[in-house]
Amino acid sequence: MSFHDQREFFKSIHPFDELSNESLESLYRVIEMAFYPLDTVLSICGGSMDKFYIIIKGEVKVVDENGDLIRIYREKDSFDADALLEGKCSYHYQVVEDLICYEIPKDNFLKLFESSEAFRRFYLMDIVERLEYLKSKSGDSVDDWMTARVEDSYWHSPCIATMDMKLVDAMRCSINMKRSEIIVESKDGSYGIVTDSDIKMMIVNGTFDTDIKVSDVAKYPMLCVERDDFLFNAYLTLIKENIKRLGVTQQGKLIGIIEQIDILSFLANHSHLITVKIEKANTIAELKEASLGYITIVKRLYRQGLKARYIAKLISEINRKLFLKLYLIVVPKELQHKAVLVVMGSEGRGEQIIRTDQDNALIVEDGMEPKVFEPYMQEFSKALIDFGYPPCPGNIMVTNSYWQKSKSEFKKEIDRWIDSPNEESFMYFSIFFDAKAVAGNLVLLEELHKYIYERFNSSDDIFMAFFAKLTLLFETPVGIWSTILHKDRDIDIKKAGIFPIVQGVRALALKYKVEVQSTIQRIKELSQRNIIDEKFAKELVEAFDALSILRLGIQLEAIDSGKEPNNIIHSDKLSKIERDMFRDSLEIVDRFKRFISKEFELDRLPS
Numbered sequence: 001m002s003f004h005d006q007r008e009f010f011k012s013i014h015p016f017d018e019l020s021n022e023s024l025e026s027l028y029r030v031i032e033m034a035f036y037p038l039d040t041v042l043s044i045c046g047g048s049m050d051k052f053y054i055i056i057k058g059e060v061k062v063v064d065e066n067g068d069l070i071r072i073y074r075e076k077d078s079f080d081a082d083a084l085l086e087g088k089c090s091y092h093y094q095v096v097e098d099l100i101c102y103e104i105p106k107d108n109f110l111k112l113f114e115s116s117e118a119f120r121r122f123y124l125m126d127i128v129e130r131l132e133y134l135k136s137k138s139g140d141s142v143d144d145w146m147t148a149r150v151e152d153s154y155w156h157s158p159c160i161a162t163m164d165m166k167l168v169d170a171m172r173c174s175i176n177m178k179r180s181e182i183i184v185e186s187k188d189g190s191y192g193i194v195t196d197s198d199i200k201m202m203i204v205n206g207t208f209d210t211d212i213k214v215s216d217v218a219k220y221p222m223l224c225v226e227r228d229d230f231l232f233n234a235y236l237t238l239i240k241e242n243i244k245r246l247g248v249t250q251q252g253k254l255i256g257i258i259e260q261i262d263i264l265s266f267l268a269n270h271s272h273l274i275t276v277k278i279e280k281a282n283t284i285a286e287l288k289e290a291s292l293g294y295i296t297i298v299k300r301l302y303r304q305g306l307k308a309r310y311i312a313k314l315i316s317e318i319n320r321k322l323f324l325k326l327y328l329i330v331v332p333k334e335l336q337h338k339a340v341l342v343v344m345g346s347e348g349r350g351e352q353i354i355r356t357d358q359d360n361a362l363i364v365e366d367g368m369e370p371k372v373f374e375p376y377m378q379e380f381s382k383a384l385i386d387f388g389y390p391p392c393p394g395n396i397m398v399t400n401s402y403w404q405k406s407k408s409e410f411k412k413e414i415d416r417w418i419d420s421p422n423e424e425s426f427m428y429f430s431i432f433f434d435a436k437a438v439a440g441n442l443v444l445l446e447e448l449h450k451y452i453y454e455r456f457n458s459s460d461d462i463f464m465a466f467f468a469k470l471t472l473l474f475e476t477p478v479g480i481w482s483t484i485l486h487k488d489r490d491i492d493i494k495k496a497g498i499f500p501i502v503q504g505v506r507a508l509a510l511k512y513k514v515e516v517q518s519t520i521q522r523i524k525e526l527s528q529r530n531i532i533d534e535k536f537a538k539e540l541v542e543a544f545d546a547l548s549i550l551r552l553g554i555q556l557e558a559i560d561s562g563k564e565p566n567n568i569i570h571s572d573k574l575s576k577i578e579r580d581m582f583r584d585s586l587e588i589v590d591r592f593k594r595f596i597s598k599e600f601e602l603d604r605l606p607s
Helices: 003-011 021-030 081-086 106-115 117-124 127-135 167-176 196-205 231-241 260-267 271-280 284-291 294-303 308-330 345-349 370-387 407-419 423-433 443-455 462-472 479-486 493-511 519-528 534-560 576-599
Strands: 032-036 041-043 051-063 069-073 092-105 160-162 181-185 191-195 224-226 245-250 253-259 339-343 360-364 404-406 436-440 490-492 568-570
Touching (some): 003 021, 051 106, 081 106, 224 231, 231 260, 271 308, 339 443, 360 443, 404 407, 407 443, 423 493, 490 493, 493 576
Parallel strands (some): 360 404
Antiparallel strands (some): 032 092, 051 092, 339 360
16 A cells, blocks of 8 residues: 555544644554454453554454454454553454454554544544544444434335325225325324224224225324434334334424334344334243343443443333233233332333342222232232342332332322431332333322322422432542542442432422433423523533443443342442543532532531
C-alpha cells in the first residue's frame, strides 16, 4: 500500500479522521503491516493485548470464554481499545479469514489516546454518544439495531377502506393486495383494523354478513408507530400488547403496516422466541421451558453495550407476560377477574434484570374471601421458584397471608403504614407504592394507588419527610472518601448509589403525585414540572444508568462463575474507565442527597 493509499485509508476510519496531520505523520512512522493465516489466535480472554489492530483485509471472530460468538470484525474495523486501556483482554480473537492488518504498538496507541482529545473522546464515549457521533458522519451508516428506526425496516402497503365500504368489498381489496388485515380510516383521521382472525370468528359465530359495513366490525384504535420512531420501541409495543402488527404513520397519516416478523428479521434478536413460547405454553412445564433463555438475552444485550434501562424494559415485558400466563394457568377462570396479581419493588418499576427474589401480592375484590386463592398462590409461587425466581427473604410474597388481602384490607394497611410509621411500614409502603398490576382485575390496584395519593394533602406531612430521609440511609463514598475507590475495598453499589436515587425520586413522586412508576420516567416527569433542573435531571438519569450497568456487569460475572449474584463491587477490580464512571456517578448521587435534604428540610427533623 502506497503512502497516499495509507493516508486515505486512515482518513476513512473513525476516529483517525479526527487526528491532525502531525499526529498522523507520527503514527505512520510506528505502524506495521502484518499477515496472519486462518485460525491464528491473536489474543485470548484474560490475557493481555499489546497491539491495536486495524483490518485491511480478512476477518476476525470474537468469542467469549464459553465459545459464544460476540461479533465479526472485517475491513476497516479496529480492535481492541478497551483491552489496551484496561490492561486485559475480555474475549478470544481468532482469524477466520486470512488477515492483513495494520498494527499500532500499545505504547504508541496510549500516547495517541493521551495526546488527542478527539481520539480519546471517541473511546470514552458511551454507546449513545458514539452512535450519534457515527451517524453524524456523512456517508456512514451505523448497523446497530438500537439506533434503527422504523423507516429502516421493511413495511407493507396497507389495504385502507372507508367507513361506508361493505366488508365483502374490503375483503376483495385485501385479497388483491395479499394482506391479512383491513384498515378502516375514520372521518376524524383515526384508524381501526379488521384481521383475518376476526372474520373467521364471525363466520364461526354466525355473525358474518356480506352487506355489513367494515367500520361496524373494526377494532379501534389501531396501534401505530411513527416512521421515525425507534424500531426497538415498536418491538416492545408488540410484546406488551400481544399483537402481530402496527400501523406506520407519518405525522399521523397511515403509510404502511409493519409486522412482527419484519421487525424480528431486522433485529435478529432471540427474545421473540421466549415470548412466542410463553404465548403457546399450556402447562407449567412448558412455561418453565419458555423462560430458560432470558439470561442469554441479558448477556447479549449487555455485551452490545445497551443501556441498563433498555435491557430492563425488555426483560420486564417478558417477565410480565410470564407472570400473566402462569396466573392464567394456575388460577381457575371463574376466579381470575376476582383479584389482581401485582409485582412490587424493582420489578414493579420495571428495573429488575437479574432474578433476585419475588416481591408480589394479591389484591382480592371486596366480598371475596382471600383464602379461596391460597392454594393457587402456593402453586404460583412454587412454580416461580422452579423457574429461577428465588423466594423473598422478607416473605413479601403472595404465599404470605399479609400480602393476600381484600382491597378494603389493603386500604387499612396503607392507613397503618402512614399513621404508625416505623422501619417496617416504610419498607412495606415503598414497595407497594411501586406496585404494578400484571394479571386479573387491574382496576383494583388503580383504586389503591388513587387512595394513596388522596391520603397526602400536605407537602410537609411528617411521614413524607421521614420517608424522604431514607434517601440518606447509606453512605455514598465521595469527597475525601473518593480515594477509597482507588484501593481494595468492597462497596455495595445498590446502597451507595442506586438506592438513594430510587428512594429520593420515589419521595418526590409521592410529594408531587407523579403517577409514572419507573425511576427514569419519574425523573423526566419531575424535570418537566420544573421540580428538578433539566441539566441535573439528565445527570441523574446518566448516573442511574451507569450504576445499573456496573451492577449488571458484576451480577453477570457472578452468574458466569456459578455464584449467587449480589450488589458488591470490588474497587480494585475496576478498570480506570469504570472507576471514573463510578466516581462521577456517586458525586451526582451525593449532590442529589443534598437536594433531597433541602427539598424536604430534613435538617429540621428530630434525629
